[in-house]
Amino acid sequence: MERINVTKSILPDREKFDRYVDRIFASGWLTNRGALVQELEERLAAYLGVKNLLLVGNGTLALQVAYKILNLSGEVITTPFTFIATASTIAWSGLDVVFADIDPQTFNIDPHKIEAAVTPRTSAIVPVHVFGNPCAVERIQEIAEKHHLKVIYDAAHAFGVNYKGRSILEQGDASTISFHATKVFHTIEGGAIVFKNSSLCEQARQAINFGITGPETIERLGINTRMNEFQAAMGLSLLDELDEARKKRKALFDLYNALLGERFQRPRWSEDATKNYHYYPILMDDEEQLKRAERALHDRNIYPRRYFYPSLDELDFLSARSDAMEESRDVSHRVLCLPFYHALAEAKCKEICDILLSEAGVKPLICIK
Numbered sequence: 001m002e003r004i005n006v007t008k009s010i011l012p013d014r015e016k017f018d019r020y021v022d023r024i025f026a027s028g029w030l031t032n033r034g035a036l037v038q039e040l041e042e043r044l045a046a047y048l049g050v051k052n053l054l055l056v057g058n059g060t061l062a063l064q065v066a067y068k069i070l071n072l073s074g075e076v077i078t079t080p081f082t083f084i085a086t087a088s089t090i091a092w093s094g095l096d097v098v099f100a101d102i103d104p105q106t107f108n109i110d111p112h113k114i115e116a117a118v119t120p121r122t123s124a125i126v127p128v129h130v131f132g133n134p135c136a137v138e139r140i141q142e143i144a145e146k147h148h149l150k151v152i153y154d155a156a157h158a159f160g161v162n163y164k165g166r167s168i169l170e171q172g173d174a175s176t177i178s179f180h181a182t183k184v185f186h187t188i189e190g191g192a193i194v195f196k197n198s199s200l201c202e203q204a205r206q207a208i209n210f211g212i213t214g215p216e217t218i219e220r221l222g223i224n225t226r227m228n229e230f231q232a233a234m235g236l237s238l239l240d241e242l243d244e245a246r247k248k249r250k251a252l253f254d255l256y257n258a259l260l261g262e263r264f265q266r267p268r269w270s271e272d273a274t275k276n277y278h279y280y281p282i283l284m285d286d287e288e289q290l291k292r293a294e295r296a297l298h299d300r301n302i303y304p305r306r307y308f309y310p311s312l313d314e315l316d317f318l319s320a321r322s323d324a325m326e327e328s329r330d331v332s333h334r335v336l337c338l339p340f341y342h343a344l345a346e347a348k349c350k351e352i353c354d355i356l357l358s359e360a361g362v363k364p365l366i367c368i369k
């Protein structure tokens with residue numbers, strides 16, 4: 001039986017990729033802001049409709065560089081319902097992580113909870129567009145202005161999402177994105193930061209190259225998190241295939257919706273936003289039901305993932321504050337991301353739905369052949 005994971009990396013047309021690799025071999029230039037990295041940066045900015053986009057080594061360092069360039073200090077408010085990197089980068093940067101609970105309908109950070117968590121030491125908010133679903137960006141902006149806070153969106157999942165007709169990456173002082181191999185667009189490992197302010201983008205461009213600005217000049221504190229030419233080759237060759245892959249994921253999304261009906265709660269999507277069809281999360285009734293469903297799926301060699309589990313406030317090394325984030329814990333103990341990628345066969349999708357529905361006590365609509 002073929003193993004089905006929660007996702008499968010998209011790979012480009014081999015000949016197209018090889019043509020880019022030929023260029024790398026011809027130039028002998030492998031990294032340090034080569035021609036392909038520059039080309040990808042330009043093409044991505046145009047594709048996404050944004051300015052001040054800087055390619056970096058991964059989505060984790062994208063966050064850390066953004067915190068540094070925006071000069072964060074003291075406490076930073078973020079969501080407990082996210083991938084570990086959102087919060088660990090805050091702690092790793094010597095900042096205090098303060099969690100604000102989520103809205104159980106959208107799974108995104110709740111603006112009311114943000115406001116309640118602000119103290120005189122707060123310097124920033126790091127909200128996450130969880131599963132690519134835009135946060136309450138206007139409300140978050142109001143809170144930020146009222147309390148003089150910076151906003152850095154972790155938009156790791158939000159590639160290609162538009163909000164009110166514009167890229168969601170334009171929100172906040174900066175947005176970061178991941179181009180990890182599991183993402184809808186990837187460069188194997190990679191990421192980007194989109195800055196509101198062009199001079200901050202230039203500072204970050206120096207900072208990701210050790211602060212070096214010329215053969216004999218080092219102008220600022222920096223780190224090494226450049227993208228290399230092979231990563232850029234992957235990105236460039238995938239760019240032309242994204243629309244087709246998105247169509248396939250949309251068809252699969254519609255099929256899951258049709259087969260599962262209203263049986264399982266799903267996050268309420270922002271009405272003003274487009275979807276990138278990145279993940280297919282559902283909420284089971286309780287953790288026992290989730291574990292039963294997982295076991296039944298594993299028996300068929302199908303591996304969904306508990307994204308995100310545990311709720312990060314359950315980790316004792318991240319935050320000095322101990323208040324339990326009840327909504328996040330509840331969602332994280334019940335959420336299951338179903339296998340969802342461009343190449344998933346319809347028959348597998350039906351099989352998965354049959355198993356889930358029967359574990360949830362609903363008579364299967366379709367027989368597994």
Ligand SMILES: Cc1ncc(COP(=O)(O)O)c(C=O)c1O
Pocket residue numbers: 058059060061082083085086128154156157177178179180190191
């Ligand atoms: C919400 C979120 N933030 C940050 C990251 C880190 O990105 P990367 O794996 O590119 O370092 C991820 C990775 O999946 C993520 O899901």
